[in-house]
Amino acid sequence: MSPALTKEHIQAIAVLGFNAYEQGRSEEARSLFHGLTTLDDNAYYGYAGLGAMALRDGDLRSAIEQLEKAAQRNPEDATVQANLGEALLRSARFEEAAKHFRRALELDPNGRDSGATRARAILEGMEVVVRDLSAGQK
16 A cells, blocks of 8 residues: 655645646646546645636636635635636626635735736726726716
C-alpha cells in the first residue's frame, strides 16, 4: 500500500496540471485535474483547473459548477473568484458576477494577481455600462 499523498504532493500535481494547461496540453491537464479531485476532494486545485478549462472552452455550466466547488474549498483565491465572476457574467448572472469580481479585488489589494487584475477591468467596464444605461434613461 502506498503512503497517503501529502499537501506538497497535491500541490506538485496541481503545478503539473496548470503547466500542461498553459502549454496547450489540454487532455493531460484535464487528466491531472480530474485526478486531483479524485485524490483529495477537499483540495481546490483540481476544481479550479477544471473550471478554468471549461471557461476557456465556453462550457459555462461546467465552469460555474467547478469554480463554485473551488471557491467553497478556498474562498481566498483571487483567480478562482475572478474566473467564477467571468463565468457568471457570461451566463448573464450580473449581480453574482459583480460579487465575485469584488471579492477578487478584496483578496488582491496590491494588484499582483492576474485574475484580480482581469476582474478589476471587467468590473470597471460593467460600471461604465450601468452608468451609460442610467444616463440614457434620464
